[in-house]
Amino acid sequence: KPHQFWETQPIPNINDMDSLKPGPIQEGVLEDVRKDPYNLISKFEWCNIDLRNDEQAQQVYALLKENYVEDDDNMFRFDYSIDFLRWALLPPGQYPDWIVGVKVNQKLVGFITGIPVTLNIENQQTKIKMTEINFLCVHKKIRANRLAPVLIKEITRRVHIKNMWQAVYTAGIVVPTPISQTRYYHRSLNAKKLIEVGFSSLSARQTISRQQKLYKLPEETKTQGLRSMKKKDVAQVTKLLNEYLKKFKLYFKYTEDEVKHWFIPRKDVISTYVVEKEQGIITDFLSFYNLPSQVIKNPKYTHLKAAYSYYNVATQTPIVQLMYDALILAKNEGYDVFNCLDIMENEKFLKELMFCPGDGQLNYYLYNWKLESNMLKPEEIGIVLV
Numbered sequence: 001k002p003h004q005f006w007e008t009q010p011i012p013n014i015n016d017m018d019s020l021k022p023g024p025i026q027e028g029v030l031e032d033v034r035k036d037p038y039n040l041i042s043k044f045e046w047c048n049i050d051l052r053n054d055e056q057a058q059q060v061y062a063l064l065k066e067n068y069v070e071d072d073d074n075m076f077r078f079d080y081s082i083d084f085l086r087w088a089l090l091p092p093g094q095y096p097d098w099i100v101g102v103k104v105n106q107k108l109v110g111f112i113t114g115i116p117v118t119l120n121i122e123n124q125q126t127k128i129k130m131t132e133i134n135f136l137c138v139h140k141k142i143r144a145n146r147l148a149p150v151l152i153k154e155i156t157r158r159v160h161i162k163n164m165w166q167a168v169y170t171a172g173i174v175v176p177t178p179i180s181q182t183r184y185y186h187r188s189l190n191a192k193k194l195i196e197v198g199f200s201s202l203s204a205r206q207t208i209s210r211q212q213k214l215y216k217l218p219e220e221t222k223t224q225g226l227r228s229m230k231k232k233d234v235a236q237v238t239k240l241l242n243e244y245l246k247k248f249k250l251y252f253k254y255t256e257d258e259v260k261h262w263f264i265p266r267k268d269v270i271s272t273y274v275v276e277k278e279q280g281i282i283t284d285f286l287s288f289y290n291l292p293s294q295v296i297k298n299p300k301y302t303h304l305k306a307a308y309s310y311y312n313v314a315t316q317t318p319i320v321q322l323m324y325d326a327l328i329l330a331k332n333e334g335y336d337v338f339n340c341l342d343i344m345e346n347e348k349f350l351k352e353l354m355f356c357p358g359d360g361q362l363n364y365y366l367y368n369w370k371l372e373s374n375m376l377k378p379e380e381i382g383i384v385l386v
Protein backbone atom coordinates (compact mmCIF):
# COMPACT_ATOMS: atom_id res chain seq x y z
CA LYS A 1 0.00 0.00 0.00
CA PRO A 2 1.90 3.07 -1.19
CA HIS A 3 2.06 6.32 0.77
CA GLN A 4 0.64 4.76 3.96
CA PHE A 5 2.29 7.60 5.90
CA TRP A 6 1.68 10.50 3.51
CA GLU A 7 -2.08 9.92 3.40
CA THR A 8 -2.17 10.75 7.13
CA GLN A 9 -0.56 14.18 6.55
CA PRO A 10 -2.20 17.60 5.84
CA ILE A 11 -1.18 17.62 2.19
CA PRO A 12 -3.77 17.84 -0.61
CA ASN A 13 -4.40 14.63 -2.51
CA ILE A 14 -5.71 14.70 -6.05
CA ASN A 15 -9.40 14.88 -5.17
CA ASP A 16 -8.82 17.69 -2.61
CA MET A 17 -7.64 19.85 -5.46
CA ASP A 18 -11.03 21.46 -6.06
CA SER A 19 -12.59 21.17 -2.59
CA LEU A 20 -9.85 22.61 -0.30
CA LYS A 21 -9.73 26.41 -0.09
CA PRO A 22 -6.34 28.12 -0.44
CA GLY A 23 -4.31 28.54 2.74
CA PRO A 24 -3.60 26.32 5.78
CA ILE A 25 -5.20 22.87 5.53
CA GLN A 26 -5.25 22.30 9.30
CA GLU A 27 -5.44 25.11 11.86
CA GLY A 28 -2.60 24.59 14.36
CA VAL A 29 -3.54 24.45 18.06
CA LEU A 30 -0.48 24.98 20.25
CA GLU A 31 -1.89 23.29 23.38
CA ASP A 32 -2.67 20.14 21.39
CA VAL A 33 0.98 19.68 20.39
CA ARG A 34 2.53 16.63 22.02
CA LYS A 35 5.12 17.82 24.60
CA ASP A 36 7.34 14.73 24.55
CA PRO A 37 9.27 13.16 21.66
CA TYR A 38 7.75 10.33 19.63
CA ASN A 39 8.55 6.82 20.80
CA LEU A 40 11.46 5.04 19.13
CA ILE A 41 12.08 1.30 18.88
CA SER A 42 14.22 0.09 21.79
CA LYS A 43 17.93 1.04 21.80
CA PHE A 44 17.20 3.94 19.40
CA GLU A 45 17.57 7.39 21.01
CA TRP A 46 16.86 10.98 19.94
CA CYS A 47 19.71 13.49 20.07
CA ASN A 48 20.14 17.15 19.04
CA ILE A 49 23.24 17.46 16.89
CA ASP A 50 25.52 20.45 17.54
CA LEU A 51 27.20 20.98 14.17
CA ARG A 52 29.67 23.42 15.77
CA ASN A 53 31.12 20.42 17.61
CA ASP A 54 33.69 18.74 15.36
CA GLU A 55 32.97 15.18 16.53
CA GLN A 56 29.21 15.53 16.06
CA ALA A 57 29.68 17.25 12.69
CA GLN A 58 31.99 14.43 11.62
CA GLN A 59 29.29 11.86 12.54
CA VAL A 60 26.73 13.68 10.39
CA TYR A 61 29.24 13.96 7.54
CA ALA A 62 29.98 10.21 7.67
CA LEU A 63 26.28 9.23 7.78
CA LEU A 64 25.41 11.39 4.75
CA LYS A 65 28.53 10.45 2.78
CA GLU A 66 27.59 6.76 2.92
CA ASN A 67 23.79 6.86 3.08
CA TYR A 68 22.36 10.04 1.53
CA VAL A 69 20.88 10.70 -1.95
CA GLU A 70 22.22 8.86 -5.01
CA ASP A 71 21.42 9.45 -8.68
CA ASP A 72 18.91 7.14 -10.38
CA ASP A 73 21.69 4.80 -11.60
CA ASN A 74 23.41 4.67 -8.18
CA MET A 75 26.69 5.86 -9.71
CA PHE A 76 27.02 9.05 -7.61
CA ARG A 77 26.18 10.06 -4.06
CA PHE A 78 26.11 13.61 -2.65
CA ASP A 79 29.14 14.30 -0.45
CA TYR A 80 28.24 17.43 1.55
CA SER A 81 31.28 18.78 3.42
CA ILE A 82 31.23 19.80 7.10
CA ASP A 83 31.79 23.45 6.18
CA PHE A 84 28.86 23.20 3.76
CA LEU A 85 26.59 21.61 6.42
CA ARG A 86 27.47 24.41 8.86
CA TRP A 87 26.54 26.98 6.18
CA ALA A 88 23.32 25.18 5.25
CA LEU A 89 22.12 24.46 8.80
CA LEU A 90 23.36 27.28 11.04
CA PRO A 91 21.65 30.37 9.55
CA PRO A 92 20.49 33.30 11.70
CA GLY A 93 17.65 32.29 14.05
CA GLN A 94 18.46 28.56 13.88
CA TYR A 95 16.90 26.31 16.56
CA PRO A 96 19.27 23.70 18.13
CA ASP A 97 16.46 21.13 18.46
CA TRP A 98 15.77 21.31 14.71
CA ILE A 99 19.00 19.41 13.92
CA VAL A 100 17.68 15.98 14.85
CA GLY A 101 19.64 12.72 15.08
CA VAL A 102 18.78 9.15 16.04
CA LYS A 103 21.55 7.06 17.62
CA VAL A 104 22.00 3.38 18.42
CA ASN A 105 24.89 2.70 20.86
CA GLN A 106 26.23 6.25 20.24
CA LYS A 107 26.26 5.60 16.48
CA LEU A 108 24.28 8.05 14.31
CA VAL A 109 21.79 6.11 12.14
CA GLY A 110 19.11 8.69 11.36
CA PHE A 111 19.02 12.43 10.64
CA ILE A 112 16.59 15.19 9.63
CA THR A 113 16.88 19.01 9.77
CA GLY A 114 14.83 22.19 9.72
CA ILE A 115 15.81 25.83 9.36
CA PRO A 116 13.52 28.84 9.91
CA VAL A 117 12.44 30.67 6.74
CA THR A 118 9.93 33.39 5.85
CA LEU A 119 8.04 32.34 2.73
CA ASN A 120 5.86 34.40 0.41
CA ILE A 121 3.25 32.23 -1.27
CA GLU A 122 1.38 33.40 -4.40
CA ASN A 123 1.94 37.07 -3.56
CA GLN A 124 -0.12 36.77 -0.37
CA GLN A 125 0.03 39.91 1.78
CA THR A 126 1.15 37.76 4.70
CA LYS A 127 4.63 36.28 4.74
CA ILE A 128 4.59 32.91 6.52
CA LYS A 129 7.21 31.94 9.13
CA MET A 130 7.83 28.25 8.54
CA THR A 131 10.54 25.64 8.31
CA GLU A 132 12.59 24.37 5.40
CA ILE A 133 13.13 20.63 5.87
CA ASN A 134 16.20 18.89 4.46
CA PHE A 135 18.73 16.06 4.90
CA LEU A 136 16.30 13.27 5.77
CA CYS A 137 18.60 10.25 5.94
CA VAL A 138 18.36 6.72 7.38
CA HIS A 139 21.39 4.40 7.40
CA LYS A 140 21.19 1.84 4.57
CA LYS A 141 21.48 -1.05 7.03
CA ILE A 142 18.35 -0.11 9.03
CA ARG A 143 15.88 0.89 6.32
CA ALA A 144 12.31 -0.57 6.29
CA ASN A 145 12.13 -0.04 10.06
CA ARG A 146 9.68 2.79 9.33
CA LEU A 147 12.18 5.21 10.93
CA ALA A 148 11.74 7.91 8.23
CA PRO A 149 8.05 8.58 9.13
CA VAL A 150 9.03 8.90 12.81
CA LEU A 151 11.83 11.37 11.94
CA ILE A 152 9.30 13.41 9.92
CA LYS A 153 6.68 13.34 12.71
CA GLU A 154 9.25 14.30 15.34
CA ILE A 155 10.62 17.31 13.49
CA THR A 156 7.02 18.31 12.67
CA ARG A 157 6.28 18.22 16.42
CA ARG A 158 9.35 20.36 17.14
CA VAL A 159 8.19 22.89 14.54
CA HIS A 160 4.59 22.90 15.82
CA ILE A 161 5.76 23.47 19.39
CA LYS A 162 7.26 26.77 18.15
CA ASN A 163 3.82 27.71 16.81
CA MET A 164 4.82 27.20 13.17
CA TRP A 165 2.49 25.12 10.98
CA GLN A 166 3.93 25.00 7.46
CA ALA A 167 7.04 23.52 5.83
CA VAL A 168 8.76 23.57 2.44
CA TYR A 169 10.93 20.74 1.13
CA THR A 170 12.12 19.06 -2.09
CA ALA A 171 12.66 15.45 -3.12
CA GLY A 172 13.69 13.53 -6.23
CA ILE A 173 10.86 11.06 -5.59
CA VAL A 174 7.13 11.73 -6.01
CA VAL A 175 5.01 11.46 -2.83
CA PRO A 176 1.65 13.25 -2.23
CA THR A 177 1.62 15.95 -3.61
CA PRO A 178 4.19 18.07 -5.48
CA ILE A 179 3.43 21.76 -5.88
CA SER A 180 5.91 21.86 -8.75
CA GLN A 181 7.93 19.32 -10.74
CA THR A 182 11.19 20.87 -11.93
CA ARG A 183 13.85 19.35 -14.16
CA TYR A 184 17.56 19.56 -13.66
CA TYR A 185 20.12 20.54 -16.28
CA HIS A 186 23.88 20.35 -16.38
CA ARG A 187 26.54 22.22 -18.36
CA SER A 188 29.78 20.37 -18.99
CA LEU A 189 32.96 22.19 -17.84
CA ASN A 190 35.41 19.25 -17.89
CA ALA A 191 34.05 17.13 -20.74
CA LYS A 192 36.78 14.48 -20.56
CA LYS A 193 36.27 13.74 -16.85
CA LEU A 194 32.45 13.69 -17.16
CA ILE A 195 32.77 10.99 -19.81
CA GLU A 196 35.39 9.04 -17.83
CA VAL A 197 33.20 8.95 -14.68
CA GLY A 198 30.09 8.03 -16.69
CA PHE A 199 28.19 11.24 -15.95
CA SER A 200 28.09 12.05 -19.70
CA SER A 201 28.17 9.60 -22.57
CA LEU A 202 29.39 9.90 -26.14
CA SER A 203 27.05 9.19 -29.08
CA ALA A 204 28.45 7.36 -32.14
CA ARG A 205 29.49 10.54 -33.93
CA GLN A 206 31.02 12.27 -30.90
CA THR A 207 34.64 12.09 -29.70
CA ILE A 208 36.17 13.33 -26.46
CA SER A 209 38.26 15.98 -28.22
CA ARG A 210 35.22 17.26 -30.12
CA GLN A 211 33.31 17.50 -26.83
CA GLN A 212 36.22 19.39 -25.24
CA LYS A 213 36.23 21.91 -28.11
CA LEU A 214 32.43 22.24 -27.99
CA TYR A 215 32.36 23.09 -24.27
CA LYS A 216 35.58 25.14 -24.19
CA LEU A 217 35.30 28.43 -22.28
CA PRO A 218 37.47 31.59 -22.34
CA GLU A 219 39.68 32.20 -19.32
CA GLU A 220 38.38 35.74 -18.75
CA THR A 221 34.84 36.77 -17.79
CA LYS A 222 33.06 39.32 -19.99
CA THR A 223 31.03 41.55 -17.65
CA GLN A 224 32.63 44.86 -16.72
CA GLY A 225 32.83 45.33 -12.92
CA LEU A 226 32.30 41.65 -12.02
CA ARG A 227 34.03 40.83 -8.72
CA SER A 228 33.70 38.64 -5.62
CA MET A 229 31.04 39.83 -3.18
CA LYS A 230 32.24 41.58 0.00
CA LYS A 231 30.56 42.48 3.31
CA LYS A 232 30.10 46.08 2.15
CA ASP A 233 27.77 44.81 -0.62
CA VAL A 234 25.25 43.20 1.77
CA ALA A 235 22.78 46.11 1.91
CA GLN A 236 22.60 46.52 -1.89
CA VAL A 237 22.44 42.76 -2.54
CA THR A 238 19.59 42.42 -0.01
CA LYS A 239 17.56 45.13 -1.78
CA LEU A 240 18.32 43.71 -5.22
CA LEU A 241 17.40 40.13 -4.21
CA ASN A 242 14.18 40.95 -2.31
CA GLU A 243 12.99 43.13 -5.20
CA TYR A 244 13.88 40.58 -7.88
CA LEU A 245 12.17 37.65 -6.13
CA LYS A 246 8.77 39.41 -6.17
CA LYS A 247 8.30 38.24 -9.77
CA PHE A 248 7.87 34.64 -8.58
CA LYS A 249 4.97 32.90 -6.81
CA LEU A 250 7.12 31.25 -4.14
CA TYR A 251 10.08 33.09 -2.60
CA PHE A 252 11.83 33.80 0.71
CA LYS A 253 12.09 37.23 2.25
CA TYR A 254 15.72 37.94 3.26
CA THR A 255 17.02 40.17 6.07
CA GLU A 256 20.48 41.71 5.70
CA ASP A 257 21.73 39.24 8.32
CA GLU A 258 20.41 36.36 6.21
CA VAL A 259 21.97 37.74 3.01
CA LYS A 260 25.29 38.02 4.87
CA HIS A 261 24.99 34.36 5.94
CA TRP A 262 23.82 32.92 2.61
CA PHE A 263 25.88 34.99 0.13
CA ILE A 264 29.22 36.16 1.61
CA PRO A 265 31.72 33.84 -0.14
CA ARG A 266 32.96 30.81 1.83
CA LYS A 267 35.80 28.78 0.30
CA ASP A 268 34.54 25.47 -1.16
CA VAL A 269 30.97 26.26 -0.05
CA ILE A 270 29.39 29.35 -1.67
CA SER A 271 30.69 31.70 -4.40
CA THR A 272 28.97 35.03 -5.04
CA TYR A 273 30.03 37.64 -7.60
CA VAL A 274 28.53 41.11 -7.94
CA VAL A 275 28.55 43.52 -10.90
CA GLU A 276 29.69 46.93 -9.63
CA LYS A 277 29.08 49.94 -11.87
CA GLU A 278 30.01 53.67 -11.41
CA GLN A 279 29.70 55.10 -7.88
CA GLY A 280 29.77 51.56 -6.46
CA ILE A 281 26.23 50.71 -7.62
CA ILE A 282 25.59 46.95 -7.70
CA THR A 283 23.30 46.11 -10.64
CA ASP A 284 23.51 42.28 -10.78
CA PHE A 285 24.92 39.29 -8.96
CA LEU A 286 25.45 35.57 -9.54
CA SER A 287 26.01 32.76 -7.03
CA PHE A 288 26.65 29.02 -7.01
CA TYR A 289 27.28 26.48 -4.26
CA ASN A 290 29.76 23.59 -4.05
CA LEU A 291 28.22 20.12 -3.75
CA PRO A 292 30.64 17.37 -4.79
CA SER A 293 29.42 13.85 -5.44
CA GLN A 294 31.30 10.72 -4.55
CA VAL A 295 31.82 8.57 -7.65
CA ILE A 296 30.70 5.26 -6.21
CA LYS A 297 33.17 3.09 -8.09
CA ASN A 298 35.60 4.37 -10.66
CA PRO A 299 39.27 3.38 -11.08
CA LYS A 300 40.48 6.93 -11.70
CA TYR A 301 38.24 9.40 -9.82
CA THR A 302 36.69 9.46 -6.33
CA HIS A 303 34.68 12.68 -6.80
CA LEU A 304 32.71 14.76 -9.28
CA LYS A 305 33.16 18.49 -8.57
CA ALA A 306 29.77 20.06 -9.16
CA ALA A 307 28.71 23.72 -8.87
CA TYR A 308 24.99 24.29 -8.35
CA SER A 309 23.32 27.50 -9.47
CA TYR A 310 22.02 29.38 -6.41
CA TYR A 311 20.44 32.87 -6.90
CA ASN A 312 21.22 35.02 -9.95
CA VAL A 313 19.80 38.51 -10.29
CA ALA A 314 20.27 40.18 -13.70
CA THR A 315 18.78 43.67 -13.82
CA GLN A 316 21.26 45.41 -16.17
CA THR A 317 23.47 42.61 -17.50
CA PRO A 318 21.76 40.20 -19.95
CA ILE A 319 21.13 36.97 -18.01
CA VAL A 320 22.82 34.87 -20.74
CA GLN A 321 26.00 36.92 -20.37
CA LEU A 322 25.85 36.84 -16.55
CA MET A 323 25.48 33.05 -16.56
CA TYR A 324 28.19 32.62 -19.21
CA ASP A 325 30.48 34.40 -16.74
CA ALA A 326 29.21 32.06 -13.99
CA LEU A 327 30.35 29.10 -16.12
CA ILE A 328 33.79 30.68 -16.67
CA LEU A 329 34.17 31.42 -12.94
CA ALA A 330 33.08 27.87 -11.99
CA LYS A 331 35.49 26.37 -14.52
CA ASN A 332 38.32 28.53 -13.14
CA GLU A 333 37.42 27.42 -9.58
CA GLY A 334 37.99 23.80 -10.71
CA TYR A 335 34.43 22.48 -11.17
CA ASP A 336 33.71 19.66 -13.61
CA VAL A 337 30.02 20.48 -14.16
CA PHE A 338 27.54 23.33 -13.50
CA ASN A 339 24.04 22.21 -12.47
CA CYS A 340 20.75 24.08 -12.29
CA LEU A 341 16.98 23.58 -12.29
CA ASP A 342 14.50 25.01 -14.84
CA ILE A 343 13.12 27.33 -12.13
CA MET A 344 13.12 31.17 -12.00
CA GLU A 345 14.40 32.55 -15.31
CA ASN A 346 16.83 29.72 -15.93
CA GLU A 347 15.20 28.51 -19.16
CA LYS A 348 16.30 31.83 -20.69
CA PHE A 349 19.91 30.63 -20.79
CA LEU A 350 19.79 26.81 -20.70
CA LYS A 351 19.83 26.21 -24.47
CA GLU A 352 22.12 29.05 -25.51
CA LEU A 353 24.75 28.06 -22.90
CA MET A 354 24.56 24.39 -23.93
CA PHE A 355 23.01 22.88 -20.76
CA CYS A 356 21.76 19.29 -21.20
CA PRO A 357 18.68 17.94 -19.38
CA GLY A 358 19.40 15.50 -16.56
CA ASP A 359 17.56 12.19 -16.28
CA GLY A 360 15.51 13.10 -13.24
CA GLN A 361 13.33 15.74 -11.67
CA LEU A 362 13.26 17.65 -8.41
CA ASN A 363 9.80 18.01 -6.84
CA TYR A 364 8.87 20.92 -4.56
CA TYR A 365 6.46 20.36 -1.65
CA LEU A 366 4.52 22.49 0.82
CA TYR A 367 3.27 20.97 4.09
CA ASN A 368 -0.16 22.09 5.38
CA TRP A 369 -0.87 24.64 2.65
CA LYS A 370 -3.34 24.54 -0.26
CA LEU A 371 -2.24 26.74 -3.15
CA GLU A 372 -4.72 28.82 -5.14
CA SER A 373 -3.35 27.21 -8.27
CA ASN A 374 -2.89 23.46 -7.72
CA MET A 375 0.54 23.35 -9.28
CA LEU A 376 3.15 26.01 -9.97
CA LYS A 377 5.16 26.09 -13.17
CA PRO A 378 8.93 25.76 -12.58
CA GLU A 379 9.43 29.37 -13.72
CA GLU A 380 7.11 30.48 -10.89
CA ILE A 381 9.41 28.92 -8.26
CA GLY A 382 11.78 31.45 -6.69
CA ILE A 383 13.42 29.29 -4.01
CA VAL A 384 16.57 27.19 -4.24
CA LEU A 385 17.19 24.46 -1.65
CA VAL A 386 20.69 23.02 -1.11
Ligand SMILES: COc1cccc(CC(=N)NC(=O)c2cccnc2OC2CCNCC2)c1
Pocket: 069, 070, 071, 072, 076, 077, 078, 170, 172, 184, 185, 291, 293, 304, 306, 308, 339, 340, 341, 360, 362, 385, 386
Ligand atom coordinates in the same frame (compact mmCIF):
# COMPACT_ATOMS: atom_id res chain seq x y z
C1 LIG B 1 25.75 13.91 -9.79
O1 LIG B 1 25.60 13.35 -8.50
C2 LIG B 1 24.33 13.17 -8.02
C3 LIG B 1 24.23 12.65 -6.73
C4 LIG B 1 22.96 12.45 -6.19
C5 LIG B 1 21.80 12.75 -6.92
C6 LIG B 1 21.92 13.27 -8.21
C7 LIG B 1 20.71 13.61 -9.03
C8 LIG B 1 19.87 14.62 -8.27
N1 LIG B 1 18.98 14.22 -7.50
N2 LIG B 1 20.15 15.97 -8.47
C9 LIG B 1 19.41 16.95 -7.85
O2 LIG B 1 18.56 16.72 -7.02
C10 LIG B 1 19.71 18.34 -8.26
C11 LIG B 1 19.97 18.65 -9.58
C12 LIG B 1 20.20 19.99 -9.93
C13 LIG B 1 20.13 20.99 -8.95
N3 LIG B 1 19.89 20.67 -7.66
C14 LIG B 1 19.69 19.38 -7.32
O3 LIG B 1 19.42 19.06 -6.02
C15 LIG B 1 19.89 20.01 -5.04
C16 LIG B 1 18.65 20.59 -4.38
C17 LIG B 1 17.94 19.55 -3.53
N4 LIG B 1 18.86 18.92 -2.58
C18 LIG B 1 19.99 18.26 -3.25
C19 LIG B 1 20.79 19.26 -4.07
C20 LIG B 1 23.18 13.50 -8.76
